[in-house]
Amino acid sequence: MIKVTLLGTGNPVPDPNRGGSATLVQAGGNAYLFDAGRGVLQRLLGAGVLPGMLSAVLLTHLHSDHITDLNDVITTRWVMSPVPSVTRLWGPQRTQEVVDGILAMLQPDIEYRLAHHEDLSWTPDVAVTELNAGVVLQENGVRIVAEATDHRPVEPTIGYRIEHDGHVVVIGGDTIPCDGLDSLCANADIYVQTVLRDDLVSMIPMQRFQDTIDYHSSVAQAAQTAARNRVKKLVLTHMVPTPAPGSAHEWIAIAAEHFDGEIIFGEDLTVIETQ
Ligand SMILES: [Zn+2]
Numbered sequence: 689m690i691k692v693t694l695l696g697t698g699n700p701v702p703d704p705n706r707g708g709s710a711t712l713v714q715a716g717g718n719a720y721l722f723d724a725g726r727g728v729l730q731r732l733l734g735a736g737v738l739p740g741m742l743s744a745v746l747l748t749h750l751h752s753d754h755i756t757d758l759n760d761v762i763t764t765r766w767v768m769s770p771v772p773s774v775t776r777l778w779g780p781q782r783t784q785e786v787v788d789g790i791l792a793m794l795q796p797d798i799e800y801r802l803a804h805h806e807d808l809s810w811t812p813d814v815a816v817t818e819l820n821a822g823v824v825l826q827e828n829g830v831r832i833v834a835e836a837t838d839h840r841p842v843e844p845t846i847g848y849r850i851e852h853d854g855h856v857v858v859i860g861g862d863t864i865p866c867d868g869l870d871s872l873c874a875n876a877d878i879y880v881q882t883v884l885r886d887d888l889v890s891m892i893p894m895q896r897f898q899d900t901i902d903y904h905s906s907v908a909q910a911a912q913t914a915a916r917n918r919v920k921k922l923v924l925t926h927m928v929p930t931p932a933p934g935s936a937h938e939w940i941a942i943a944a945e946h947f948d949g950e951i952i953f954g955e956d957l958t959v960i961e962t963q
């Protein structure tokens with residue numbers, strides 16, 4: 689069984705009820721965090737997981753709404769751990785540059801804590817692996833595969849396929865439909881996709897909003913990707929624009945025009961499990 693917990697279902701616009709992009713995938717005793725948006729550690733605790741319990745952190749891309757609380761994951765793991773503990777981090781090219789910047793920003797804090805706590809004698813340790821595609825890791829019966837996705841002009845971006853005991857979960861990230869996404873989604877049990885309502889965004893009289901239409905999957909496109917690849921459950925997250933209260937049925941109805949399987953409208957801490 690693979691368990692997916694939506695930690696943050698929000699978009700870049702702050703929302704009192706939706707954290708920033710982050711999804712927890714638990715399988716075979718491992719806990720993997722995909723992206724680390726606003727409020728990730730509060731939601732992680734809501735799912736019963738401490739930062740030190742994360743097996744690895746994997747980033748889909750380096751847009752701020754997906755990484756803004758990565759510093760919190762790194763520093764809180766460091767300061768809460770009784771022994772040195774490495775944060776293993778996978779992401780696209782330039783992930784190391786982001787981590788170097790985070791560690792530079794945390795330098796005063798690191799110095800204060802090292803000086804104050806006698807039993808803390810090591811600095812935060814982040815092992816970064818940058819990749820475009822391929823097998824990310826294989827451990828304890830879990831295999832994670834990455835493929836290039838299409839969120840241009842943001843590039844590179846990657847999606848992930850998590851396999852365990854015959855079950856498959858896909859974290860699409862911000863992307864339009866593309867070959868890489870199709871190969872990740874083939875026969876998946878659960879496909880988590882960040883989505884946008886082009887019918888609504890096109891009515892917002894602000895160019896900066898309208899710019900987002902052409903580099904996200906619309907709800908219809910996410911549903912078409914799910915249908916084309918024989919996915920069992922489609923999970924909508926990172927909804928753009930922020931859904932009006934009580935509008936979940938509209939989003940589901942749009943997807944249902946293109947996809948016969950189960951459609952889940954994501955809220956923070958929604959849990960979805962494979963059989
Ligand atoms: Zn993005």
Ligand SMILES: [Zn+2]
Pocket residue numbers: 700709751753754862882926
């Ligand atoms: Zn995003």
